[in-house]
Amino acid sequence: MGEQVKYELNEGRIPKRWYNIQADLPKALPPVLHPATFAPVGPDDLAPLFPMSLIMQEVSTEREIEIPEPVRDIYRLWRPTPLYRARRLEKALGTPARIFYKYEGVSPAGSHKPNTAVAQAFYNKEQGVKRLSTETGAGQWGSSLAFAGALFGLEVTVFQVRVSYDQKPYRRALIESYGAHCLPSPSDQTAYGRAVLAKNAKHPGSLGIAISEAVEVAAQREDTKYALGSVLNHVLLHQSVVGLEAIEQMQMADAYPDVIVGCTGGGSNFAGITFPFIGAGLRGGHKPRIVAVEPAACPSLTRGRYAYDFGDTAHMAPLSKMHTLGSAFTPPGFHAGGLRYHGMAPLVSHLKELGLIEAVAYHQTECFAAGVQFARNEGILPAPEANHAVKGAIEEALRCKREGRADTILFNLCGHGHFDMQAYIDYSAGKLVDQPYDEQELAMALAGLPSVPEPA
Amino acid sequence: MGEQVKYELNEGRIPKRWYNIQADLPKALPPVLHPATFAPVGPDDLAPLFPMSLIMQEVSTEREIEIPEPVRDIYRLWRPTPLYRARRLEKALGTPARIFYKYEGVSPAGSHKPNTAVAQAFYNKEQGVKRLSTETGAGQWGSSLAFAGALFGLEVTVFQVRVSYDQKPYRRALIESYGAHCLPSPSDQTAYGRAVLAKNAKHPGSLGIAISEAVEVAAQREDTKYALGSVLNHVLLHQSVVGLEAIEQMQMADAYPDVIVGCTGGGSNFAGITFPFIGAGLRGGHKPRIVAVEPAACPSLTRGRYAYDFGDTAHMAPLSKMHTLGSAFTPPGFHAGGLRYHGMAPLVSHLKELGLIEAVAYHQTECFAAGVQFARNEGILPAPEANHAVKGAIEEALRCKREGRADTILFNLCGHGHFDMQAYIDYSAGKLVDQPYDEQELAMALAGLPSVPEPA
Numbered sequence: 001m002g003e004q005v006k007y008e009l010n011e012g013r014i015p016k017r018w019y020n021i022q023a024d025l026p027k028a029l030p031p032v033l034h035p036a037t038f039a040p041v042g043p044d045d046l047a048p049l050f051p052m053s054l055i056m057q058e059v060s061t062e063r064e065i066e067i068p069e070p071v072r073d074i075y076r077l078w079r080p081t082p083l084y085r086a087r088r089l090e091k092a093l094g095t096p097a098r099i100f101y102k103y104e105g106v107s108p109a110g111s112h113k114p115n116t117a118v119a120q121a122f123y124n125k126e127q128g129v130k131r132l133s134t135e136t137g138a139g140q141w142g143s144s145l146a147f148a149g150a151l152f153g154l155e156v157t158v159f160q161v162r163v164s165y166d167q168k169p170y171r172r173a174l175i176e177s178y179g180a181h182c183l184p185s186p187s188d189q190t191a192y193g194r195a196v197l198a199k200n201a202k203h204p205g206s207l208g209i210a211i212s213e214a215v216e217v218a219a220q221r222e223d224t225k226y227a228l229g230s231v232l233n234h235v236l237l238h239q240s241v242v243g244l245e246a247i248e249q250m251q252m253a254d255a256y257p258d259v260i261v262g263c264t265g266g267g268s269n270f271a272g273i274t275f276p277f278i279g280a281g282l283r284g285g286h287k288p289r290i291v292a293v294e295p296a297a298c299p300s301l302t303r304g305r306y307a308y309d310f311g312d313t314a315h316m317a318p319l320s321k322m323h324t325l326g327s328a329f330t331p332p333g334f335h336a337g338g339l340r341y342h343g344m345a346p347l348v349s350h351l352k353e354l355g356l357i358e359a360v361a362y363h364q365t366e367c368f369a370a371g372v373q374f375a376r377n378e379g380i381l382p383a384p385e386a387n388h389a390v391k392g393a394i395e396e397a398l399r400c401k402r403e404g405r406a407d408t409i410l411f412n413l414c415g416h417g418h419f420d421m422q423a424y425i426d427y428s429a430g431k432l433v434d435q436p437y438d439e440q441e442l443a444m445a446l447a448g449l450p451s452v453p454e455p456a
Numbered sequence: 457m458g459e460q461v462k463y464e465l466n467e468g469r470i471p472k473r474w475y476n477i478q479a480d481l482p483k484a485l486p487p488v489l490h491p492a493t494f495a496p497v498g499p500d501d502l503a504p505l506f507p508m509s510l511i512m513q514e515v516s517t518e519r520e521i522e523i524p525e526p527v528r529d530i531y532r533l534w535r536p537t538p539l540y541r542a543r544r545l546e547k548a549l550g551t552p553a554r555i556f557y558k559y560e561g562v563s564p565a566g567s568h569k570p571n572t573a574v575a576q577a578f579y580n581k582e583q584g585v586k587r588l589s590t591e592t593g594a595g596q597w598g599s600s601l602a603f604a605g606a607l608f609g610l611e612v613t614v615f616q617v618r619v620s621y622d623q624k625p626y627r628r629a630l631i632e633s634y635g636a637h638c639l640p641s642p643s644d645q646t647a648y649g650r651a652v653l654a655k656n657a658k659h660p661g662s663l664g665i666a667i668s669e670a671v672e673v674a675a676q677r678e679d680t681k682y683a684l685g686s687v688l689n690h691v692l693l694h695q696s697v698v699g700l701e702a703i704e705q706m707q708m709a710d711a712y713p714d715v716i717v718g719c720t721g722g723g724s725n726f727a728g729i730t731f732p733f734i735g736a737g738l739r740g741g742h743k744p745r746i747v748a749v750e751p752a753a754c755p756s757l758t759r760g761r762y763a764y765d766f767g768d769t770a771h772m773a774p775l776s777k778m779h780t781l782g783s784a785f786t787p788p789g790f791h792a793g794g795l796r797y798h799g800m801a802p803l804v805s806h807l808k809e810l811g812l813i814e815a816v817a818y819h820q821t822e823c824f825a826a827g828v829q830f831a832r833n834e835g836i837l838p839a840p841e842a843n844h845a846v847k848g849a850i851e852e853a854l855r856c857k858r859e860g861r862a863d864t865i866l867f868n869l870c871g872h873g874h875f876d877m878q879a880y881i882d883y884s885a886g887k888l889v890d891q892p893y894d895e896q897e898l899a900m901a902l903a904g905l906p907s908v909p910e911p912a
Contacts, residue, residue: 004467006532011462076462077540077835084533088607106562108835110874150832151544170877177880179832376606376635379533379564418566418874421626424633 005087007249009080014072019240021275021347022233023063024282029233029350030321033308038452041318048219049226051127054120057234063279065237067119068126074118074151078107079241083249088377090397097400098255099393101413102246102273103380109174111383111415112269113144113229116238120227121148130223131155135185135210138164138337139171140383140415141229146180156180159187159213162205164337171419185210192216192314207341208313208327215316230266231311231320231345239272242412247276250410257288257410259396263388264292264301264359265338267345273412275347278356288410290357292348293392295367297437298331300324300344301352301359308452309343319452322349325437326445332435334364335423336384342445360392363434367391368427371417383415384423461543463705465536470528475696477731477803478689479519480738485689485806486777489764494908497774504675505682507583510576513690519735521693523575524582530574530607534563535697539705544833546853553856554711555849557869558702558729559836565630567839567871568725569600569685572694576683577604586679587611591641591666594620594793595627596839596871597685602636612636615643615669618661620793627875641666648672648770663797664769664783671772686722687767687776687801695728698868703732706866713744713866715852719844720748720757720815721794723801729868731803734812744866746813748804749848751823753893754787756780756800757808757815764908765799775908778805781893782901788891790820791879792840798901816848819890823847824883827873839871840879 022029031040043055050058057065067075086099104112124132132154136142142158149156158175165172165184175182183189185205186196190213196203203209211228218226228235250256260277262270274290281287294301300323309324311317323344325331331340344352351357364384371387373394374380382390393411400407417424426432478485487496499511506514513521523531542555560568580588588610592598598614605612614631621628621640631638639645641661642652646669652659659665667684674682684691706712716733718726730746737743750757756779765780767773779800781787787796800808807813820840827843829850830836838846849867856863873880882888 006467008464008466010464147835151835169881173877173881174837176884177828177831177837372633375633379603379607381630381633421629425625425629428632
C-alpha cells in the first residue's frame, strides 16, 4: 500500500507518430492477392474500398508514420491511457512477478477500437468520402466507428451480425446514439445479403457475411468506403499508440517487460501493445517473450493453417496469407464476440511463423474466472475478450511463483465489460459452458482452403 | 482543433484532505433529530449504524479532514479524474461560453460513487466491522460499495429495489461479480420487508423501503454497519475530491467558473463539484453562480418543503431538516434512478435556504436530447442522471449566446451511460415520456410530514 500503482502520461505525450513494424521485419510480408486472379493486388485494386492514404499505409515500410493533428486532437479525449501495476492481484496470487496492465477501457466506446476508428474516419473525410460502411459482431467496433463518424461528420452504416443485433441490443443502442445506422446482417440491402436470406430467411448471420455486405455497399457507391476494425496492416499500425505509450510508462515505472500478453481475435489490440516492443527487440533491444492468448473455441493461431485465405464469406475481399481455420469455419457460440473470427492478422501470423511470438488457447470459463478474480482485486471488470489476456497474465504469474522468478509481466486490458454483463450473469449462474469446436467441420473448412499458387 | 481539451493532474495531485463546508457556513446546519423523541441525536445514537470515525465526520466543523493513505491508494486506480473543455459542443451550440466538464465515469463502477464507498469501507474495516449493508436503486451505489468491499475484504449485502432487481439485472451482475450479496427489496430477510410483503406479496419496492431493510440488518448485528451513498454530510465530504481537483484543473486551464452545474438526487455529486468552490467564495474568493438541476418528476429543491422529515419509509432513521417531497411521495417511473429520492441532502438544502445555490428542474426527454447531443460532439454517452447536468450546462451556454457573454461554465459529468442503454433505446424509439408527478399525492405527502418542534 502507498506504492505507486498508476503511471500516467500527460496529453503532450500522446505519440506523434505510429510505429510500423513492417520497417523492422527480418522477412517481408507475403503480398495480398486478388480474389479472382490470384495476382498481387496494387493500390488501385483497393481504391474502391479504402482512401489512398490508408492503402499507402497498408503497404508502407516506413518505420514511423505521422499521426495527423486532428486525430491526436480526438485521441486527447481519452489518451494517453493509464498503465497500472496490479499490486493487489500480485499479492492475491502470491507471486514474485510484477504485473502491469495497460487499460484501454477509458475510451468513449470502452475499448481500444477508437484508436483506429478515429484515424480511418479522418483519412476518409480528408478524401471527401461521405459515408462509411462496416460490419460488427457484438458491437465494439461498430460503436467505435459510429463515435468516430459522429466527430468527423461522416454517415456510418453498420451491418451487425443478426444474432447479436437481436440478442445484444445495448451496443447497437450506443451505435444509434452516435447517430449511425445499424442493420441486421444478412440484410435485404445487398445482393449478397438477399442471396443468403433466399436460402435461409432466418439466417443468424456471421462476421464473414457482414463483411461481405459492408464491402458490397462500399464497392458500389462512389461516396462510400469500407472500414475494418482489425486484421489489416493499417489497423494494427494505428493501434501502435498503445504500445508506444506503454514503453514510456514502463520507463516511468523503472521496468521493462520480460513477457507481454495480449488476447487475439483479429489481432489488433495484441499488435497494439506488442509491436513497438517487438520492434525494439528486432532493432537490437531487449526481447520480451510475446504471448498471444486466443479462445480454445476459435484457435486460429494454435490450430489453424498458415495459408492464403479469404477474409470474407462471399470471397470478394482480397486473399491474405494468415493463420486461418478456413472461411467456412463457424466457431461455436461464446461470449468473446470480438475473438470469433476464422483468420488472424497477416502481420501477427507472419510473426508467429518467424518464431517471434508464442500462442496459447484457453476456454471461456477459465477466462471468466480470471476476470472475476481480477475485478475483485483491481476493481475493473474486463470485457470477455480481455479476460483471455488476464488469464494469460495470471498463468505467467503463477509460473513465476512456481519457478521463484520475479519476471515483469505486461498485458493489455483492452476493454471494460460493462456491455457484457449477460455473460457475467451466465458465468455466475454456472450456465457458461466450454463448447469445443467441431473437429470435422474444422477439417472440412481447412480442406476447402483455396489452392493458391505461391507468389514468386 | 489542436487546442488543449483535457486537463489532467498526476496521481501525486490526488487531494490529501477532504474539504468540509461546515467550517465555512454562515449559519450552522440544524441538528439531526431522534425519530422517536425528536431530541437532537448524539454520536452514541448513531453508533449502531456507523463507525465512530464517520459519525465524527458527520458533525465535524474542521475545514480539512485528512484522507487516509489506504483510501488515496485506491483512489489512484482512477483519480485524479480528467477535466475537459467541451470545445466541440461549444462550436455546435455556437456559444461564446467556455464549457468545462469534470468526468467521473472513469471509475471502475462508472460513476462518482466509489469516492465515498472506498472511504466508508476503509473506516468500517478499521473499526473491525465485518459486513456492510446498504440499499440501491438502479445499482450505481450498490456496485460501488461492492467494489470497495471487495478491495477491503468486507462482506457486502445490497438490498436492491425489486423492480430494478428484476428489470435491470446488469448492475446487479456487477455487484455479484465483485462478490457481494444482492437481494430484492422488499425481502423476507427483515421484519420490515416481511411486513411490507404481507400487505403486498408483489410490492415493487422503493428506495425508502430498501433503506429501512438495510438499516434494520445493520442495527441488529454487532459486526454489521450500514452505508449510505448520498445525503449524509460525510458522504458529501468524501465527494469533495471532485471539486478540489477541479479547482486545480481550472487553474491549469487559466480559467475560473462563472457558473457551476450539477445534477441533484440525494446531492452527493452536486456537492462534490460545487462545495469547494462555494467554500472559496464564502472565504472571500470569487462566487460563481451554482445551479442544481433536478428531475421535474421528483423536484425536491424546486417543489419540496424545507422541513424535518424521515430519510426512510419505516421511520427508523433519524430526522433531518431538508427539502423534501414527503417520505410517502412516490415519484413516477423515470430512467435517472439515482435521482428518484424524496429528500435532498441537508447541506444542499441548507445552502439553498441561505440563497447560495439556485435550482431548476427539467423533464427526462429534454435531458436525453441533451445527452445525445453531448455524445455526438464529445464522444462520451452520459448516464441518465448526468444528462440533467448536461442539459443545465447547455441551457447556460445558450443563455450566454443570447446575451453575448463569454461565461465559463463548469459541470460534473458524474457517470457514463453504458449500464443504461435501455433508456437510450426507449429514447431513440420515441418511447420515453415525461410523466408528471401526481399533484394530489405530493400535497398529501407534504401534509403528512411529521410535526416536529423546532429545536432551540
